[in-house]
Amino acid sequence: MTVTSGPGFSLMMENIGLAAMLETPCVIVNVQRGGPSTGLPTLPGQADMMQARWGSHGDYEIIAVSPNSPQECFEMVIKAANLSEKYRVPVLVMTDECVGHMTEKVIIPEADQIELYPRRYTKLPPDQYLPFKAGKDLVPEMVKAGDGYKIHVTGLTHDEKGYPVMSWEVQEKLVRRLVEKIRSHADELEDIEETQMEDAEVVIFSYGISSRVCIPALQKARGEGIKVGLLRPIICWPFPEKKIKELSSKVKAFVVVEMNYGQLFYEVERCVAGKTKTLLVPHGGGWVHDPENIYNAIKEAVK
Amino acid sequence: MKATVTAQPAEVTEHPMEALLRMDRIPHIWCPTCGIGTALTAFAEALKKIDYPLEKVCVVSGIGCTGRVAGYIKLDSFHSTHGRAIPFATGLKLANPELKVVVFSGDGDLAGIGGNHLIHAARRNMDIAVFCVNNFIYAMTGGQVAATTPLTATTSTTPYGNFEQPFNLPHLAASCGAVYVARWTALHVRRLARSMAEAMNKKGFSFVEIVCPCSTIYARRNKLGTGLDLMKFYHDNSVIKHGADTRELDIEYQKKIIVGKFIDRERPTFLDAYNDWLKKRLKDKFVAYGGPQC
Numbered sequence: 153m154t155v156t157s158g159p160g161f162s163l164m165m166e167n168i169g170l171a172a173m174l175e176t177p178c179v180i181v182n183v184q185r186g187g188p189s190t191g192l193p194t195l196p197g198q199a200d201m202m203q204a205r206w207g208s209h210g211d212y213e214i215i216a217v218s219p220n221s222p223q224e225c226f227e228m229v230i231k232a233a234n235l236s237e238k239y240r241v242p243v244l245v246m247t248d249e250c251v252g253h254m255t256e257k258v259i260i261p262e263a264d265q266i267e268l269y270p271r272r273y274t275k276l277p278p279d280q281y282l283p284f285k286a287g288k289d290l291v292p293e294m295v296k297a298g299d300g301y302k303i304h305v306t307g308l309t310h311d312e313k314g315y316p317v318m319s320w321e322v323q324e325k326l327v328r329r330l331v332e333k334i335r336s337h338a339d340e341l342e343d344i345e346e347t348q349m350e351d352a353e354v355v356i357f358s359y360g361i362s363s364r365v366c367i368p369a370l371q372k373a374r375g376e377g378i379k380v381g382l383l384r385p386i387i388c389w390p391f392p393e394k395k396i397k398e399l400s401s402k403v404k405a406f407v408v409v410e411m412n413y414g415q416l417f418y419e420v421e422r423c424v425a426g427k428t429k430t431l432l433v434p435h436g437g438g439w440v441h442d443p444e445n446i447y448n449a450i451k452e453a454v455k
Numbered sequence: 456m457k458a459t460v461t462a463q464p465a466e467v468t469e470h471p472m473e474a475l476l477r478m479d480r481i482p483h484i485w486c487p488t489c490g491i492g493t494a495l496t497a498f499a500e501a502l503k504k505i506d507y508p509l510e511k512v513c514v515v516s517g518i519g520c521t522g523r524v525a526g527y528i529k530l531d532s533f534h535s536t537h538g539r540a541i542p543f544a545t546g547l548k549l550a551n552p553e554l555k556v557v558v559f560s561g562d563g564d565l566a567g568i569g570g571n572h573l574i575h576a577a578r579r580n581m582d583i584a585v586f587c588v589n590n591f592i593y594a595m596t597g598g599q600v601a602a603t604t605p606l607t608a609t610t611s612t613t614p615y616g617n618f619e620q621p622f623n624l625p626h627l628a629a630s631c632g633a634v635y636v637a638r639w640t641a642l643h644v645r646r647l648a649r650s651m652a653e654a655m656n657k658k659g660f661s662f663v664e665i666v667c668p669c670s671t672i673y674a675r676r677n678k679l680g681t682g683l684d685l686m687k688f689y690h691d692n693s694v695i696k697h698g699a700d701t702r703e704l705d706i707e708y709q710k711k712i713i714v715g716k717f718i719d720r721e722r723p724t725f726l727d728a729y730n731d732w733l734k735k736r737l738k739d740k741f742v743a744y745g746g747p748q749c
Contacts, residue, residue, distance in 0.1 A: 297547060298513070302531055
């Protein structure tokens with residue numbers, strides 16, 4: 153596990169690609185600041201969400217979680233570690249400066265109450281083991297260096313043996329698996345918190361600190377009889393497509409509140425595919441949204 | 456009657472390096488007369504002389520021509536990202552201190568893009584052995600000037616000759632704190648193998664520079680002939696000087712190359728220092744880290 157904020161995330165992108173390629177379980181925390189470049193050290197931002205998804209070159213999938221409280225940071229880092237072991241994939245904890253510096257009560261359970269996903273070591277002997285051969289769940293089993301398996305691991309496109317092969321067939325098989333091992337588990341990776349969504353006609357879509365700033369706007373609009381709810385993805389990548397697609401034929405509008413000029417907003421638009429209205433409440437970072445702006449967007453949405 | 460001698464093929468025996476090479480990956484990608492294969496052969500020889508069981512030896516490479524070594528050696532072997540072999544090796548070593556971790560990579564990888572990692576691993580006395588093939592150029596990417604290119608040598612990015620002062624690698628490693636520092640050329644195969652074995656048996660940060668011919672890129676651009684001509688050059692111009700002052704080990708363009716073992720000293724490793732210090736500060740509260748070696 154390693155922790156950074158913005159520039160460090162950019163600097164080490166190449167190695168996130170290596171971790172994706174080698175299928176190395178790891179957790180990377182990015183406490184987002186305003187950017188680009190050095191930007192706003194120790195002031196909030198949420199503008200690295202697309203970088204988290206696409207930052208290293210090539211095609212791959214990662215998992216990203218976005219906690220919005222200290223308690224959830226505690227829980228999500230454990231969950232991130234577990235998911236990284238289960239899927240052998242880098243898991244990114246995409247929080248922001250506000251949540252990062254926030255002081256709130258955190259309940260820490262006894263160590264034996266914390267569920268940990270054990271690393272998946274192979275039971276096969278060295279002569280039968282192939283380091284990148286996966287079963288039905290598309291996730292290969294691991295070995296430890298020094299146990300006599302004499303494995304080879306490379307960032308080059310490789311076959312099941314782990315040996316480099318420069319061919320489109322091997323590339324196709326490998327990259328498809330790296331992508332599919334996450335995409336085919338998208339349903340079980342859905343983690344969404346719903347607030348007053350039962351009768352909602354307007355859906356606020358927001359995560360991290362921004363989701364908390366939406367609450368006063370939601371309450372004010374509810375006070376005026378507007379049926380508005382909040383959808384908060386706790387796992388942002390893979391994107392909760394299914395949920396957004398389901399809702400897009402039922403609701404009047406999505407109001408996306410994020411501290412950037414449109415990142416997950418474009419994912420919402422993609423899933424909505426013109427079936428309903430989408431509004432973005434953007435923010436350049438450095439401070440949280442004014443709830444009044446969110447309220448105004450809700451009013452605009454129900455017009 | 457003339458006796459006919461039918462050459463009976465000797466019984467097919469295993470190639471002496473077969474147990475240590477991934478034979479299913481041979482032929483390798485290196486050019487004819489490249490020195491990396493020779494350095495790898497010396498490494499295979501050295502592995503026979505070390506105190507560690509081979510299943511505990513790991514090889515980490517970065518990117519570049521020498522970066523491909525990890526792909527041919529039949530040990531747990533890791534081909535990482537450009538310049539990052541040393542941090543990868545550091546992680547491997549700290550995660551399992553029982554392992555003997557060897558970094559085998561090139562000058563561009565270790566002293567150029569990865570220079571920062573090199574100096575800090577030496578400073579910390581991380582317990583790894585670093586074997587650095589120096590062919591004076593970024594060969595795989597087309598012959599750009601490197602941090603080791605001798606002054607005046609021609610490269611694809613210095614068509615009028617190099618004007619940047621190159622690194623003196625043994626001096627760099629030694630002044631940053633390496634406990635074992637040697638330099639050989641691809642000609643000195645036995646001495647090189649012995650040095651590699653010593654470096655691996657040494658506890659702490661060991662560094663061996665291996666000056667190697669690159670006939671396709673470096674020699675061709677500088678009209679120095681073939682790899683064989685460069686071997687002849689090493690033969691005529693290498694001076695063995697054990698214990699030489701590392702400040703005097705600069706390599707000038709087509710001048711003498713001082714080789715030998717320059718440094719062999721003791722210093723607490725990163726993990727020893729960590730354990731000793733925290734034991735002093737925390738006393739009984741501290742549980743030493745490091746597996747059976749501690």
